[in-house]
Amino acid sequence: MSRPDSRPLRIALVGNPNTGKTTLFNRLTGSRQKIGNYPGVTVEKKYGAWHPGGRAATLVDLPGAYSLAASSPDERVALDFLTGHLAGEARPDAVICVVDASNIVRNLFLASQVADLGLPLVIALNMSDAAEQTGIHIDAALLARHLGVPVVRTVATRGEGSGALEKAVLRAVDGRLLMAQVPWPEAVQRAVHYLADGLEKEGVAPLEPGELRRILFDQRSAVLERAGWPPEADPQPLLSAARDILSAAGLQPVPAEALLRYEHLGHVTADAVRFPEKRRRTRTERIDAVLTHRVWGLLIFALLMFLVFQSIYAWAGPVMELIEVTVAAVQERVAPWLAAWPAVQSLVVDGLVVGVGGVLVFLPQILVLFFFIALLEDTGYMARGAFLMDKMFGWCGLNGKSFVPMLSSYACAVPGILAARTIEDPRARLTTVLVSPLMSCSARLPVYTLMIGAFIEPSHGAVVAGAVLFAAHLLGLVVAVPVAWSLNRFVLRTRTQPFLLEMPPYRRPRLRDILWRLWERAREFLVRAGTVILAMTVIIWALVYFPRPPEVRERTVAALSALNDPSAVEHAVEAAYLEQSLLARAGRAVQPVFAPAGFDWKITVGVLASFPAREVIIATLGTIYGIGREVDAGSGDLRFALGRDLWTHGDRAGQPVFTVPVALAVMVFFALCLQCGATVAVMAKEANWGWAVFGFVYMTLLAWLGAVLTYQLGTRWLGG
Amino acid sequence: MSEAVISLAALPPGERGRVQSGEDGHPAVPRLLALGLLPGTEITVVRVAPLGDPVEVEFLGMRLSLRKADAAAVRVEPFTAR
Structure with missing residues (x-):
């Protein structure tokens, strides 16, 4: 056989979770990696260039899995990839199975399943140093002889064993080294033959014996579906008959x-692995006695989460302000260069610069949050947090790992939704992604401040104002629970995954790995979500800017000629343009929809303008009320203007537009609505566009319903 | 040895038992089998989470957290005397 040197080798990396597989991948590929998604599933695809012994190779990091039974999307991607059934992905030339030396037998289970698919294999015996410390001694050479494939000791965190791994992989590829087969009993072989005959009758292309064994053993085999089993035919009779052959043989x-x-693995490891005679109480057990304690465990968890939340809120704040100040400075610098072309000037200054700033502003929070997540995961604490919290979340379809994403979403849903990746169960992950934007993020605060400051605090005092602010923050969480429950009950009808979570030993985190993950996350956010956010900003800019007939300016300037205040005139011109913009026309058109919530057309325009980013409401109201858009939520002018505004027509003509029920309805609307283009973009990237649209629609409906209820009940109880 | 066979969810913290069987058709069973929790394996309930669920178990040197609903699919023979 000639060596196909011209074609890059394809090497897959598989392994159980917590084996240091990704660290090894990073070590081998360095910065030459790419991240994407496998088409149609939300499983991350990571691959990178590798040069074992100078030969070109593509190393693919498959999702961590305990088995190839393919009951989760991650396992299914791994199985499809290894069998060559994944669209656009050729079968690998060899597989590196990363094995945690401390749990060698359990880890070799996956290796033996991989080997069964007829793929050349290399065992990377990782973290062998930690295993030695606990008294587990492995004779790698002897093990390699028994298994028939190379066994290489690695310590991925220190880069040890990379060279040996390169040689071993080339040996496995060139010699097509296959791992020793399980001596399948005669009954299994008969059942496999029976299956092969049955499949042939249905016109399924011939399958490898290893693939047939997957169909035989797995409850619902993905192999069968991929191999071309006719969808209208029920495979159950054939499968039952084949399994009856096993039962008949006992x-x-x-x-x-x-x-x-x-049983097979027990034999092959028997003399190659020596376990300690007596188990000592390990460091992990001593730490766990405190960290999962009924009182201390919960207290430490609460403190840690408080720290995480505070840091997203407080540490990221100054950097975010710096980004905002920089954006304003850039706007000021750029504007004069383009003064000759007002439309281009506005596109660049109010569209592109704002859009780029609007993407960058999320980075500080993302980086701070992912620093903590990497720390929690790499130390092994994340599994303990999930253990403590699972009961609170499990019953409504979330799980213990939903806590961090939901808490983070109180600062900002964008990093929160990205954090949902730590959840292995796809259904709980999707549910978390869909309810996280209900948490009251920091961008909602200006709206609360404005409404409470203008209409609640003056008449009801600081205590009521504080209570209302607290209630506004609680509302999303209270609503999220029934929403999550209903989503699971009525919408996501996939099967519930058992929540099995390994509690790995505590480990010292490595700064290098953490920084690497931060860099990966940041790059990914900028490339994948950033582009969408930027596009949305420009579209909304156009809706606010156009049309731009010069008569509007002329008319406004003429009407205000008596006023000797150029900035007031300029504000009036902006207000006049906004009033006839595409967005305002839409606002007037849909105002009847919001009438039951007590919103007039101005509030409606504010609501519409806020869909890309809810904090825009303040600037929009500032523009509409002719104060200019550089107002903030604490602005006395804006509060005064809102309080003074009267209905000009209709049955409420002459009455104030803003009353306490209206202010509350506005707050409820903003609390529940998904007015955030960035969140929608991130949801689309983490789930898909269908779910992003679903999330947007359900939250908007919920917000409308909440606002209408608040206004209607409010006017009844509190009076108009 | 005790003849009583109980569900793993009913095994109190600190107690050990030997796995007898798994409930056919329960989605947790194939996963636990893949992790090496075979009939005959010794398993210890290490602790119950502060809020009452899930439980943490140990077998073959591995620590695993699982919900009582999933643990209920495993039948164990408790060791009454060591």
């Missing part, structure tokens, strides 16, 4: 595979 079909593989 093999229970469900545990058969695990029993046979573990």
